[in-house]
Amino acid sequence: MNGGDGMPEGPEEFADAVLEEELRQAAVVLDPVPAELLQVALEAFALHDLDARLAELTFDSLVDALPVRGAVDAPRMLTFRAGGTTVDVEVTEDGLIGQLLPPRPARIEVLGGPQATRPLTVDPLGRFTSDTPPSGPFALRLRTGAEVIVTEWLRA
Amino acid sequence: MVQSAVDGDAAAWKALVEGMSPLVWSVVRAHRLSDADGHEVFQTTWFRFAQHLGRIREPDKAGAWLASTARHECLKVLKGLARLTLTDDPRVLDRASEDRTPEETLIDSEEEADRAERVRRLWQELDGLGERCRQLLRVLMASPPPSYGEISAALGIAVGSIGPLRQRCLRRLRARMNARGAV
Numbered sequence: 001m002n003g004g005d006g007m008p009e010g011p012e013e014f015a016d017a018v019l020e021e022e023l024r025q026a027a028v029v030l031d032p033v034p035a036e037l038l039q040v041a042l043e044a045f046a047l048h049d050l051d052a053r054l055a056e057l058t059f060d061s062l063v064d065a066l067p068v069r070g071a072v073d074a075p076r077m078l079t080f081r082a083g084g085t086t087v088d089v090e091v092t093e094d095g096l097i098g099q100l101l102p103p104r105p106a107r108i109e110v111l112g113g114p115q116a117t118r119p120l121t122v123d124p125l126g127r128f129t130s131d132t133p134p135s136g137p138f139a140l141r142l143r144t145g146a147e148v149i150v151t152e153w154l155r156a
Numbered sequence: 157m158v159q160s161a162v163d164g165d166a167a168a169w170k171a172l173v174e175g176m177s178p179l180v181w182s183v184v185r186a187h188r189l190s191d192a193d194g195h196e197v198f199q200t201t202w203f204r205f206a207q208h209l210g211r212i213r214e215p216d217k218a219g220a221w222l223a224s225t226a227r228h229e230c231l232k233v234l235k236g237l238a239r240l241t242l243t244d245d246p247r248v249l250d251r252a253s254e255d256r257t258p259e260e261t262l263i264d265s266e267e268e269a270d271r272a273e274r275v276r277r278l279w280q281e282l283d284g285l286g287e288r289c290r291q292l293l294r295v296l297m298a299s300p301p302p303s304y305g306e307i308s309a310a311l312g313i314a315v316g317s318i319g320p321l322r323q324r325c326l327r328r329l330r331a332r333m334n335a336r337g338a339v
Contacts, residue, residue, distance in 0.1 A: 016326045023297040026275045033181040037195060041177055041202040045161070045169040048206045062232050113199070137200040139207070153203040155196050155229060 043114040052141070052148040055080035055087055060154075080140075080151040087140065087149070091156050095133050098140075100126030106144035110134060117141070158215035173202070175300065176219055180226045182298040183310045186291040187230035197229040219302065223295075223310035281332045289325035296322060 059079035076091040089098035100106050103125040109117045110130060122128040126144075134156040142149045157175075160168035180201050184194040205222055212221055282290050295302060295310045308315045 012327070013323075015330065016323060019326050019330055020296060020301075020322075022275075023278065023293060024299050024301070026278050027178075027182070027294075027297045028299060029275060030279050031181075031185060033177045033198075034195070037181070037198050038173065038177055040199050041173045042170060044173075044199075044202045044206040045166055046206075047203055048161070048169075048209045050162075050210050054207060054211065060232070062235055113203070136196045137203055139203070150207065153200050153207055155200045155232070 040113070046114040047111075047153075049148075049150065052150040053082045053085075055082035055085065055142075055149050055151045057152045057154060076156070078154070082149050085149060087142065087151055089140070089151075091133060093133055095129065095131040097127070097129045099128070100142060100144065103127075104144055106142045108143075109141045111139045111141055111150075112136065158209065158212065158218050162210040169206075172218065176222050178298040178300075179219055179295070179302050179306060179310070180222050182295045182302075183223050183226040184230060186294040186311065187227070187234065189230060189233055193233045197226060197233060200229050201226045217305065219306040220309040223302070223306050227310055227312060277336065278329070278333065281329055281336075284332060285325060285328055288321065289328060292318070292321055293325055293329070 057078060058081045059077065061074065061077040065074075065077065078089040078091065080087040080089070084102075086101040087098060088101065089096055096110075100108075100122075105124050106122055106126050108120040108122050108128050110120060111117050112134065113136075118130070118132070120128045120130050120140075137153050137155050139153045140151045142151075157168050157172055161172055177198075180198055184197050189197060201222060204225055205218075208221075212218060214221075282293060285293070291311055292307070292313075295307050302310070304315045304318045307313075307318050313321070
């Protein structure tokens with residue numbers, strides 16, 4: 001029934017397969033994918049953008065930093081990289097701040113889903129701030145010169 | 157299908173979403189996240205998949221890619237919770253989705269009611285199986301049935317250990333159901 005095994009061989013294997021299928025039916029009834037989530041996933045197709053360069057997450061303090069004793073509410077530090085471009089972001093409960101490196105002017109928006117976008121204030125050196133912390137999944141879209149860079153989606 | 161979606165075919169994307177969402181959801185549920193966290197992980201996984209479309213090296217392994225991405229996001233949530241030492245334990249929040257109407261519609265005859273009762277008990281017994289079995293079975297029961305490669309990506313366990321673990325867990329579950337007189 002599954003990748004690894006072929007037809008059930010004996011009565012025990014057959015009973016296993018029956019129980020597995022029964023569980024599958026139970027999951028469909030008792031724990032289906034919520035309809036609103038399916039809808040969001042369908043709409044996510046709009047996020048597919050082959051023209052933008054993808055800035056991959058290369059550092060996430062949640063995973064890569066050693067826990068600091070006493071620092072209960074340390075800000076989340078994120079680094080994204082696309083080729084020679086680095087985007088550093090610090091997420092706190094007050095919002096987010098960050099910088100585009102090497103420094104240069106850019107227009108930056110916070111994406112909150114297939115539809116939601118919010119422009120950020122950016123200074124000429126590519127430093128940006130927002131006084132609204134991202135809620136839920138977010139990504140940043142940066143336009144600098146002719147280039148568009150989008151950071152990998154992640155959950156704040 | 158992945159290639160068609162890359163080329164802008166919305167119907168191919170829809171087929172991917174419908175075919176793979178139960179797997180992604182099963183990974184979320186296997187990790188016992190709260191509803192709010194689980195929903196965000198699910199969304200993040202699909203947003204990232206849309207973003208990586210066309211950059212995924214092995215399109216025929218899209219299921220494993222999704223499962224692995226969902227797993228890593230789940231682990232980040234758990235790590236964040238551990239760090240914050242929140243008082244509300246996500247395990248307390250673990251339950252079947254609120255959306256119970258399909259089950260209720262089942263109960264319109266005695267026979268159907270018996271079946272619904274068995275389904276409900278089966279679900280309860282899952283919690284008593286131990287964490288490894290509960291996780292494996294929750295992912296295994298996604299529909300369509302996930303491949304062992306996908307299960308491996310979903311749970312971070314070796315492909316070779318899935319078959320024996322599956323057998324052990326299903327038999328343990330059967331034994332528990334039998335012990336409770338549910339046939």
